[in-house]
Amino acid sequence: MRRSIATVSLSGSLADKLTAIGGAGFDGVEIFENDLLASDLSPEDVRDRAADLGLAVELYQPFRDFEAVPPDLLAGSLRRAEHKFAVMERLGAKLMLVCSNVSPAAIDDDALAAEQLRLLAERAAEHGIRIAYEALAWGRHVGDYAHAWRIVRMAGHPALGLCLDSFHIAARDVDPYAIRAIPGDKIFFLQLADAPSLPMDVLYWSRHYRCFPGQGDMDVAGLVADVLRTGYDGPLSLEVFNDIFRQAASMRTAQDAMRSLIALEEQVGLRMGGPVAGLTSPPRPVVPTGFAFAEIAAPSAAPLGNLLEALGFVRTGVHAGKPVELWEQGAARVLVNSGSAESPDGPALGAIGLESPDPAASVKRAEALLSPVLPRMRGPHDAPLDAVAAPDGTEVFFCRTARPDHPSWTGDFAADRRGPAAAPGEITHIDHVALTQPWHHFDEASLFYRSVLGLRPHESLELPDPYGLLRSRAVSTEDGGVRVALNVAHVGAHDGSHDTAWQHIALASGDIVATARRFRAAGAPALAIPANYYDDLEARHDLGADRHRLLRELGLLYDRDEHGEFLHFYTETTGRVFFEIVQRIGGYRGYGAVNAPVRLAAQHARPRLRAG
Numbered sequence: 001m002r003r004s005i006a007t008v009s010l011s012g013s014l015a016d017k018l019t020a021i022g023g024a025g026f027d028g029v030e031i032f033e034n035d036l037l038a039s040d041l042s043p044e045d046v047r048d049r050a051a052d053l054g055l056a057v058e059l060y061q062p063f064r065d066f067e068a069v070p071p072d073l074l075a076g077s078l079r080r081a082e083h084k085f086a087v088m089e090r091l092g093a094k095l096m097l098v099c100s101n102v103s104p105a106a107i108d109d110d111a112l113a114a115e116q117l118r119l120l121a122e123r124a125a126e127h128g129i130r131i132a133y134e135a136l137a138w139g140r141h142v143g144d145y146a147h148a149w150r151i152v153r154m155a156g157h158p159a160l161g162l163c164l165d166s167f168h169i170a171a172r173d174v175d176p177y178a179i180r181a182i183p184g185d186k187i188f189f190l191q192l193a194d195a196p197s198l199p200m201d202v203l204y205w206s207r208h209y210r211c212f213p214g215q216g217d218m219d220v221a222g223l224v225a226d227v228l229r230t231g232y233d234g235p236l237s238l239e240v241f242n243d244i245f246r247q248a249a250s251m252r253t254a255q256d257a258m259r260s261l262i263a264l265e266e267q268v269g270l271r272m273g274g275p276v277a278g279l280t281s282p283p284r285p286v287v288p289t290g291f292a293f294a295e296i297a298a299p300s301a302a303p304l305g306n307l308l309e310a311l312g313f314v315r316t317g318v319h320a321g322k323p324v325e326l327w328e329q330g331a332a333r334v335l336v337n338s339g340s341a342e343s344p345d346g347p348a349l350g351a352i353g354l355e356s357p358d359p360a361a362s363v364k365r366a367e368a369l370l371s372p373v374l375p376r377m378r379g380p381h382d383a384p385l386d387a388v389a390a391p392d393g394t395e396v397f398f399c400r401t402a403r404p405d406h407p408s409w410t411g412d413f414a415a416d417r418r419g420p421a422a423a424p425g426e427i428t429h430i431d432h433v434a435l436t437q438p439w440h441h442f443d444e445a446s447l448f449y450r451s452v453l454g455l456r457p458h459e460s461l462e463l464p465d466p467y468g469l470l471r472s473r474a475v476s477t478e479d480g481g482v483r484v485a486l487n488v489a490h491v492g493a494h495d496g497s498h499d500t501a502w503q504h505i506a507l508a509s510g511d512i513v514a515t516a517r518r519f520r521a522a523g524a525p526a527l528a529i530p531a532n533y534y535d536d537l538e539a540r541h542d543l544g545a546d547r548h549r550l551l552r553e554l555g556l557l558y559d560r561d562e563h564g565e566f567l568h569f570y571t572e573t574t575g576r577v578f579f580e581i582v583q584r585i586g587g588y589r590g591y592g593a594v595n596a597p598v599r600l601a602a603q604h605a606r607p608r609l610r611a612g
């Protein structure tokens with residue numbers, strides 16, 4: 001099927017938008033009237049430029065407030081339409097979107113709406129143009145596709161059909177099932193957008209918070225499947241009004257849009273029970289089973305080594321060809337790389353390793369979803385590595401650690417022991433990593449983890465911080481073997497006034513009390529938690545005096561959900577990085593988000609340790 005996108009979805013001038021859309025490999029474009037009005041390109045220039053970029057001008061839009069008006073307004077509207085038809089002829093656009101009337105002048109009379117739309121279609125047909133009528137969710141009298149279809153059917157003109165827009169349908173929670181009864185050739189156009197669930201006015205929601213399919217909470221694939229069952233064979237066209245995409249770099253947004261369509265087409269195919277002609281079916285995601293490692297780039301290895309040792313880690317190896325140390329405890333592995341040039345803010349989390357059942361297939365999946373694949377060989381002695389770059393630049397390696405069927409990355413490390421010789425620590429594995437995303441790449445990141453790695457998104461949260469609100473969303477495998485918390489920093493993090501671009505590695509402990517004691521005994525710095533937190537905790541939960549005393553004494557934080565309990569504490573931050581130690585008791589599924597505001601405030605209050 002043809003892939004298209006509306007110019008309103010991207011930032012910049014119309015010329016920039018067309019270049020980005022063509023560059024991302026789309027087949028067509030919806031020209032938004034405002035983009036044309038503000039452009040110094042003539043309609044002919046736009047037509048030629050689109051053609052040079054391999055783009056069909058699929059649609060011109062929107063034509064507003066036309067139908068069901070008193071007769072004295074009709075002549076003016078038809079005159080306006082004739083002007084638009086002339087522009088469309090110059091653009092080479094053959095389809096005009098008419099959205100349902102929102103004006104107080106509109107009359108609640110379907111027969112009148114049908115009669116006037118029929119008239120418009122007759123005029124359009126004289127120019128070889130067709131009209132696609134779209135129900136805006138906030139239309140004055142016509143707010144859903146079923147109503148728009150009754151009017152289109154009543155009008156009965158071959159140049160008049162429907163434009164369906166997934167947002168308007170999902171936003172009003174209209175059942176898409178009835179779409180199946182519409183003849184496919186009366187659906188002239190299909191617009192697609194997703195959005196996060198937000199309890200707000202639908203117009204405001206639509207104009208500011210739409211996102212690409214797979215980035216929000218709507219079932220866009222189900223709707224597309226219903227539309228395709230009618231025989232619709234027009235384009236799949238993204239129409240996304242989003243405050244952030246309007247500001248972000250258009251090339252990158254266009255690529256992200258294309259990734260979304262690829263993942264959507266795959267989902268539609270699955271819904272329809274197998275490969276569907278005209279829809280791409282990329283290699284299926286290879287769901288990772290756990291963390292192989294987390295790698296910290298640090299100007300110097302020693303301070304991190306001391307911190308890891310205090311947590312009970314042992315340095316087990318040093319890389320044969322690079323200044324990289326391997327620290328292990330249970331199945332938790334942390335690499336400290338002091339050979340990387342970039343870490344102006346001190347230590348930073350640069351890479352994560354994920355256990356993959358088939359690393360080469362993981363890369364194929366990532367490639368099919370337009371993720372940049374990293375060079376396989378890093379040095380002459382290194383085992384081949386399969387890796388891609390996540391949207392925030394974090395390198396994601398696909399590993400099979402110490403399995404007979406695949407070379408293990410651990411083979412690149414020569415045994416070299418340092419660390420506590422005494423009892424082994426209580427840490428068993430990496431529970432999750434938390435990565436702070438640049439504000440304009442948050443939706444892109446959630447789509448990456450969801451579509452490339454097959455992780456499941458959890459609900460979006462907003463966490464209060466002394467200097468703003470942080471948006472946060474976790475993605476995980478079904479069994480929790482891989483969990484990634486994505487946070488978006490507020491603006492202060494980028495102008496340097498308030499640093500929240502923190503990243504952390506959460507380590508699972510089988511006995512957090514012992515780990516906390518060990519850490520304290522080593523004289524290592526844990527993040528201090530205010531006494532007020534513990535007073536409030538006692539009010540919220542009755543855990544018994546002894547347990548409350550212990551939490552307070554060791555600086556442990558507490559949460560619970562319907563599945564179990566959660567205990568955690570944090571190390572102080574070094575550079576951009578800190579560690580969190582967590583213990584999940586029972587089947588607790590969360591991340592202690594209720595405690596994040598206290599943690600953030602404590603972190604802001606502390607001078608950062610710029611290690612090394």
Ligand SMILES: O=C(O)c1ccc(O)c(O)c1
Nearest residue numbers: 062099134165206207239
């Ligand atoms: O927000 C609007 O006005 C608007 C305009 C055209 C569309 O196709 C749409 O879905 C919304």
Ligand SMILES: [Mg+2]
Nearest residue numbers: 134165191239
């Ligand atoms: Mg629309």
